[in-house]
Amino acid sequence: MGSNWQGKLELKYAQRLGNTQVIQNQSQAPLRVQRAFYPEQKDICHSVILHTAGGIVGGDRLDLSIKLEEKSQALITSATAGKVYGSSGLEAQQTLNIHLQAGSCLEWLPQETIIFNDAVYRQKIHIELEQDALWLGWEIVRFGRSARGESFLSGSWRSHTEVWRAGYPLWSDRLWLQGDKGIIESPHGLGGCPVVGTFALVGQQVNRDLWQSICDLTSHYDGDFGVTRLIEGLICRYRGHSTSEVRDWFIAVWELLRLFYKERPVCVPRVWQI
Amino acid sequence: MEAAVLVRAYNAIDPINFEPDLETLKYWNNWFSASRETSELRASSWQMGTSLSKLLMDIAPLEFEQIFQHLYKNSYPVGVCNLAIAFGVAAAVWKIDKNILVAAYLQTWAANLVGAGVKLVPLGQTSGQRIIFKLNDQIQKTAIEALNLADEQLESCNWGLAIASMQHEQLYSRLFRS
Numbered sequence A: 001m002g003s004n005w006q007g008k009l010e011l012k013y014a015q016r017l018g019n020t021q022v023i024q025n026q027s028q029a030p031l032r033v034q035r036a037f038y039p040e041q042k043d044i045c046h047s048v049i050l051h052t053a054g055g056i057v058g059g060d061r062l063d064l065s066i067k068l069e070e071k072s073q074a075l076i077t078s079a080t081a082g083k084v085y086g087s088s089g090l091e092a093q094q095t096l097n098i099h100l101q102a103g104s105c106l107e108w109l110p111q112e113t114i115i116f117n118d119a120v121y122r123q124k125i126h127i128e129l130e131q132d133a134l135w136l137g138w139e140i141v142r143f144g145r146s147a148r149g150e151s152f153l154s155g156s157w158r159s160h161t162e163v164w165r166a167g168y169p170l171w172s173d174r175l176w177l178q179g180d181k182g183i184i185e186s187p188h189g190l191g192g193c194p195v196v197g198t199f200a201l202v203g204q205q206v207n208r209d210l211w212q213s214i215c216d217l218t219s220h221y222d223g224d225f226g227v228t229r230l231i232e233g234l235i236c237r238y239r240g241h242s243t244s245e246v247r248d249w250f251i252a253v254w255e256l257l258r259l260f261y262k263e264r265p266v267c268v269p270r271v272w273q274i
Numbered sequence B: 001m002e003a004a005v006l007v008r009a010y011n012a013i014d015p016i017n018f019e020p021d022l023e024t025l026k027y028w029n030n031w032f033s034a035s036r037e038t039s040e041l042r043a044s045s046w047q048m049g050t051s052l053s054k055l056l057m058d059i060a061p062l063e064f065e066q067i068f069q070h071l072y073k074n075s076y077p078v079g080v081c082n083l084a085i086a087f088g089v090a091a092a093v094w095k096i097d098k099n100i101l102v103a104a105y106l107q108t109w110a111a112n113l114v115g116a117g118v119k120l121v122p123l124g125q126t127s128g129q130r131i132i133f134k135l136n137d138q139i140q141k142t143a144i145e146a147l148n149l150a151d152e153q154l155e156s157c158n159w160g161l162a163i164a165s166m167q168h169e170q171l172y173s174r175l176f177r178s
Helices: A181-185 A208-220 A243-261 B002-011 B022-035 B039-059 B061-073 B083-093 B098-120 B125-134 B136-148 B159-169
Strands: A006-016 A019-028 A031-033 A044-051 A061-068 A073-078 A082-084 A092-100 A105-108 A113-115 A120-129 A134-143 A156-165 A168-178 A195-202 A224-230 A233-240
Touching (some): A006 A031, A006 A044, A006 A073, A019 A031, A061 A073, A092 A134, A134 A156, A168 B022, A195 A243, A208 A243, B002 B022, B002 B098, B002 B136, B022 B039, B022 B083, B039 B061, B039 B159, B061 B083, B098 B125
Parallel strands (some): A044 A073, A073 A105, A082 A113
Antiparallel strands (some): A006 A019, A134 A195, A156 A168
16 A cells, blocks of 8 residues: 555646646646646647656556646657556546636647556546636547457446536547456457547537548548547547547548647657657 | 336325425426436437326326426426336325335336347347347345445446447437327
């Protein structure tokens, strides 16, 4: 028990004269944030989160709190793929509280997470939006170290994401996968695929034409793809075998969304090494 | 998850004086809208729920008018009621036993799916009936689970359904929807 991490991270961004700056950055091991950088224009601040212990074990708790003040814009990613190791039963937890003030926009684009067999993991993301704030986030998960022939046959993975604005829920996504051969193979569950991905945009209406052009992107890939509109936004889901395939598709979707909402192309973080 | 929300709507009506807890009904109505996997599943829940609630207000305005007008006014977007909410409210107001209600709701869903199967795939009427009959135990089991879920346990693993429904939305002609 004593060797468990209780990591914390508090990040706050503000917009000053059109530039987005980090105005607060407090962290507790194993979480750390690299110095902010600006590979595109100065209005969008890029940050990279590091998990210095290499992975999460049962009993670990990570709490992240991110706030964007009015009209600030940030892109946050992670330095490496995340790992959640097998556990003897203790649950690992990660919670994220995100508050986006009026007119701000956060692009939350972490690299994929590998969930080892026997891992017990619970993630909760709560996002509070103010007027005209926009949330864009994805999550790519590989169940089991499939390259070694490992499947997610025992353990459990939970990922709950909720986006609220002024007391109304805009999107609630409660995913739960119990490590079990039946659900891994079932066409209703993973359908024999080790990789899933979800990409969401919440806070703005997505019109039919934009939805249609995103649907049209899927034709030349192998996995299962789906795109649907939310009450105010859009979600894309992937189920397949390849993290690079889902990432390619998500980047293509991100490009269309960026052109539509920010009128500029995407800027792929260098840490992704693609 | 839908049956568990049905239970929450049912429980929001006081069993003794039938006073509705409007805040709770509003919460679950909006939460359910936000948690639908796809826009077509959301639209079908809204369409059936809004039709049912209008019918209920028509049949028994004294019992239902206040409840559904409140839900319409406080829903996002304005003017919608989900099927599980309208169904749960009706059953509570009309004193239908909760255990029977949940099993019946699940049975209706199963019968609907099998009915669609009979029309779409090579599946005979009697084979369809046999499938529904065989689901009996599973429905009873699922009903008990749905009755006992905590809020935190409203979660699921249904990538298959979600992606199939998303792909269905892109079809030129869609079945069972005029």
